[in-house]
Amino acid sequence: MDSSSEAHGRHKCAACFRQFNRMEHLVEHMRTARHSSHDPRCLVCLKHCRSFEALRDHLGAGGSSLPKAAHCATVFAARGCSLCLGVFPSAARHSEHYHAECKQSRTPTISISMSRLHITSSSHRGGGGGGGALALGCKMVGAGSDGSLDVCARVCLVDERENVVYETFVKPPIPVTQYRYERTGIRPEHLRGGAGVVATVKQAQERVQELLRVRTSGGRGRAMLLVGHGLDHDLAALGFDYPAHLKRDTAQYPPLMKTSKLSNSLKFLTYTYLGYEIQTGHQHPYEDCVAAMRLYQRMRAQRHRRGEGDAAADGAFHQAPSADSNAFPAWRQRELERMTPEELLQLSTPDYYCWCLDG
Incomplete structure (x- = not known):
């Protein structure tokens, strides 16, 4: 002393x-x-x-x-x-x-009309804990009589080098009553594509789970870390869970939370700790994925x-x-x-x- x-x-x-x-x-x-x-x-x-x-x-x-x-x-x-x-x-x-x-630069804008990125090259995955890390982002539209029920309409996975690993529109299993166009930029026609253009929730779930599993040279599986903001909400919308010790959720990480122990928004965290604004117009999940990944990498470093x-x-x-x-x-x-x-x-x-x- x-x-x-x-x-x-x-x-x-x-x-x-x-x-x-x-x-x-x-x-x-x-x-x-x-x-x-x-x-x-x-x-x-x-x-x-x-x-x-x-x-x-x-x-x-x-x-x-x-x-x-x-x-x-x-x-x-x-x-x-x-x-x-x-x-x-x-x-x-x-x-x-x-x-x-x-200070980070803002991510490139991805047009809402780009409904079929599906860049699935695993060669771009960066290093990290376990088998590396992928960031997940989902955009929700509204269902139910008042449109307040969140259902997933778009999903994106990004690797540590900010490459899109998977991106697709998702056809909700129940009727959409509120597309929330001002925020999501999603219109009814985006969810009416044929096979291979719009995935079902089950197809999106299986593809995300597949990408989170890495095969090593010895043939044994190794899981990726999953980065995101409000991961439990996104995973629930896709209908599966992920082991808690493999989640890296910027909404639940104590050093990034408020002094009241409540979560900060991803928009606030990005502006405060990365120096640029997100979610200013039609929101693409890629932007959220990159922001969450950059926050994770900054904390990890x-x-x-x-x-x-x-x-x-x-x-x-x-x-x-x-x-x-x-x-x-x-x-x-x-x-x-x-x-x-x-x-x-x-x-x-x-x-x-x-x-x-x-x-």
């Missing part, structure tokens, strides 16, 4: 800097907070935050009305990147980084110091930590109270699977 907190008999958390009168209270805080080296962290004061949104508030980034750390906000305003929240040695280096390394609890995550497939997996059991209480705050932080593990471990 630092000298100031020790001199006043207080114990300071090495992650969030909260102070406690008793060491047992600090241990209890570490037990419940689940700080770790995977937390988003201020590069000025090194404080850990629960999410990137909390870090943005701390730094006053992106128009946050009330920065919580005046000194950090001043330094960040002069030399910080509003997208990745990095801090650089000089304003010139920051400008070079922002325009050459961080982060370099975090490996903690003691990360050793168990080194495997072909990774399981998210359970709510009960904690490095601070009650039977170790006396031992834990003799540790320094830095040692406690080194021991602590997050309550989610960090995507940097896919790298």
